[in-house]
Amino acid sequence: MLKLQIPKNRLNYLIERMQQDFELSALERGWQYVHKGRVKDIELRHGMEIHAQAHGAELYEVILDLEQFAKSSCTCPKGKYCQHKAAVIFALYAPYARPEILLQQLKQAILVKSRQQQTRAATGSTKAEKKADRLETPQADQLPVQWQRFFDQQFYGYSLSQQNSIELFYHAAQDSLRPIASKWETSIRQLFELHVLLFVMRKVEQFISDSKASYLASYMDSGSKIIAKLCQEQLDLLLPQMDCKQIASGYPEALDETLVLLGELALNGSSSPMQWLVVYRSLWWKLEGQPKRLTKERKRLEQLATKASATNQTGKNEPSNRDSILMALAHFQVMEQRDEEARALLLPLAKKEARDFFLYLHRFYEEQQWERMLDWLRWLLPTIQRAQQEELRIFCTYWMEAVSRQPDDNEWVEVMVALLPRTYYFYTSYLMKSERFRSWVDLQISNRVSPIDLYSADLKLVEAKNPSLLLPLYHQAVERCIAEKNRNSYKLAMKYLKKLQAYYTKLGKPQIWDEYIYLLSTRYSRLRALQEELRKGKWIP
Template structure:
């Protein structure tokens, strides 16, 4: 459309002015004018002024000064920074890249600038207001709600500006909030530590939601998941230290507020990098002896679930929470029946029960959960699959045979290849191990030398088809390097034939191989170098 091309530094200067001087409406309408071909007669005068005609209700004269943008003008009523000037700049940009991409870039820049201005205004107003109402540090006699308000105030307006900001936030929280309860008595000090973790988790949710459309979204999501995992690890360490009996006796109100806060976040069904349902169920498991309290919570969940307008994710969260109380009472079948109503079953949501069974060495109960989880594991992430297989390996060791385990591993191939191959080697099922490598077309060069040595010591004949297949695959690649690899494999294959005292079979095999591929001159040369053929 346009052959005029101004220097790159001039284009960058104009883009900068578009970001700062034009409003979004002018930028969008300007692009429409350009897209519809309304920019005509673009020319460069004296190397510093661009002139163009832009058709609107009438034809407007646009002049853009490349040295001083402030001198630029348009014959329209606005006079400058208008849609006609924007259309002309898009026309100039078209010789470098697609103007619609520039429009997207400008939209994003305007959106970020608007958010920053809004955040600064809000933060300034909040700082002015909060100076008049500065909270005192938490005290042991205060309810946890007051602790959380203090936490929020201390980190109000915390902005994420780099990919490590969430990790830095977590460290800042620990450094500034943890020492406050250093001299408190147990178990309140542990409960306070739990609330600091819950605060971090709440903020992770907030950061994760607020930056969904930001250019930093990938880094924020990654950082959120990393810190959420660290919080869950710290939670797992902290939970056994919480003395619920003492909390119920001396700080019942604080405990009630804690369970209410956790329930609020665990049961809302929102997407989150934090495993809120795991936190919720772990805490209630520690309260399983409080029958009246448990029954009240169950009734509350039933009332919430009765709402027919619930979104699927929230309904699922309530189902998982309700089923947990059945598990706590040992009625796994009732829990599984309830969980069949889930709109989406995620394996990771139920590893809590596998771990519990492992701790109590309830192997049959663990197997029941593993069988129930099997359909959802087929679409699980690799880390979840690894956890699933690890628990099943533990359970199968307490069964009369491993037939079911083997069937599961085969059904989940190729994703279970590493678990299955490791198990077969450990169980000394060398024939099945070799068959697995052959079916997955694994080269002996990619296998552990110690594993090959173990099979060789048991029965070298098992390795003959594995090496034979690898040789054939190398030859079929039809290049010199592959032929050299084939000869290397043949050398090892020959050693197995010798060990089996099958020299005649070897001679017949190498003769047939050379004959079958007699037209491959490079292969024949490599075979001669290896002294396999005359």
């Protein structure tokens, strides 16, 4: 249909304008124009202008400005956002994907936007009230619910696009909200900063929900994972510094309201890139010296768990938050160092993810509780086999720390072998550090790794220790090169043969080398190119 292909960021800008400015009827008619081949002569002029013709009742000239869409024009009498402009944008989209799919995505996005507007109108809040609320800057003596309401007001109507990205929202929220509490007393300021992060996480979830049916869905998915990681990094810095004892004594209502809000967010069972349960468990771990609050929360969780179990026994579908409740309840057992009981509570989990328990591994590492760490690592082992590579890396790193405090590493080695080939890099690194060079060479041979793909420093280290260990590695590499039967492979085989000759000479076994090269040339006597390379190396006459 079209050979012209504009940059993806410019196309996304046009799509955003379609979603924000065009009526659905104009979009549908625009797609019909493209479908019937009524868009012609599309070309890029002046670097930032698309010129095209749309054949309707008459022939209309369309100009799209790729930087400032408001400057775009069409010779039809319909207005700024006519079906002819929409048709040209659909035609520009065609080299990337099917325009009819984009139309369906835009329909869904417009529908979501309409529903949001209706919901906001139904609240009955006037614009004057909203403006007044925005002017009320949060105070240290206010409750967190008022802080959260202020946050919502500040970012009311905030929507995302390629230009107004999720990362920009994260930084905008941090830069505008955190300074509010800069002069507050330290403990309440830290609680306020926690609420800023909770707001960001909650708002990102809303963005994800609102964009599910739009063309931004995949973009939002990747962006939200980045924000989830940034929020977790900030929480890892903030929570250890929080003086929860001071907060509990000076601001008990604010703390209780925070716990209620976090409980609602963490235990609703919704799928989210935000690690709500990690935040929930981390904060409760900071409250070990608050027995009344701990007892109250445990009783609440037990009631929720009983209700979930009763629902299951009646034959109804299990509540979606059942796993969250069990993990929260088990956490209180972990806090009391009753790990076996905690893991027993976790047996009915519908889905066990390794990343949900790295919180414990990190805690045990900081407190040097190596046996507890090993017990949880063993429990997580079946889960790790299907974990993502980054989770596997974290798992292996913690186990290496734990095994260094053990009398032997047999269990660790068994685990690494059981998880091969995914653990190849961790295992090969460990073998090299522990100077198990024979096992290291055996691992390379079993994985058919060529010497050229190994670190030269590792090869030199093994060579210095015992060059005879490398002989089978280079012999295998020579055979594999010859099996490929091409000139480049034969030349690489010659490099390996030079290494072999050097090793045999160093080991004082030149006669074995002479026998090997004779047998090699005899066995492959019909490979003319190989014979030529052997003669160049002066290994055969």
